[in-house]
Amino acid sequence: PAAVSLVAPTDKVFVLTKDASVLDQPNRFGKKLAEVHKTKNVHVVGLALNYMKIRMKNGLQGFIPITALE
Numbered sequence: 001p002a003a004v005s006l007v008a009p010t011d012k013v014f015v016l017t018k019d020a021s022v023l024d025q026p027n028r029f030g031k032k033l034a035e036v037h038k039t040k041n042v043h044v045v046g047l048a049l050n051y052m053k054i055r056m057k058n059g060l061q062g063f064i065p066i067t068a069l070e
Contacts, residue, residue, distance in 0.1 A: 007046040007053050014052075014069050016040055022062035026051035033062045 023030030
């Protein structure tokens with residue numbers, strides 16, 4: 001089980017439709033690392049269940065809920 005990757009790689013840019021917290025884990029219990037605001041572009045580098053792994057311009061990587069793009 002430890003060898004199974006939960007994040008599928010991708011490389012896309014999206015515009016957020018609502019504000020979202022950037023978390024250190026792809027679940028609601030993750031620690032908040034930062035916040036991204038609606039109408040901003042985010043670079044999505046992976047998909048994990050209902051979360052997207054993003055890389056911010058400052059290099060920080062974390063997860064935001066997929067609902068932030070709906």
